Amino acid sequence: MQGQRGWLDAANRPKVRAAILTGLRLSPWLVFGPITGVMSEAAVFHFRRGRRLLGALCIVLNVGVLVAIPLLTAYLAHRLK
Numbered sequence: 001m002q003g004q005r006g007w008l009d010a011a012n013r014p015k016v017r018a019a020i021l022t023g024l025r026l027s028p029w030l031v032f033g034p035i036t037g038v039m040s041e042a043a044v045f046h047f048r049r050g051r052r053l054l055g056a057l058c059i060v061l062n063v064g065v066l067v068a069i070p071l072l073t074a075y076l077a078h079r080l081k
Contacts, residue, residue, distance in 0.1 A: 036062050 029037035039062040046055035 032062075032066075036065055039065070 028040035032040055039058045043055045043058035043062065046058060
């Protein structure tokens with residue numbers, strides 16, 4: 001085992017950390033989709049920079065989209081009857 005380096009050795013830690021951070025950054029896109037994932041990322045961006053009003057607005061818009069999609073789908077399905 002001597003001479004072999006594991007994936008969590010000191011030389012690989014920056015790469016592993018970058019990969020984890022990239023995964024965390026992409027997770028809203030995978031969980032929420034392309035529309036709400038963008039708004040989730042924007043909310044985090046604004047909150048980190050101290051722009052609480054813009055961050056809160058992104059969250060409100062995000063929730064609005066999440067509520068509107070099933071309501072619109074139900075409305076359209078009801079009209080097709």
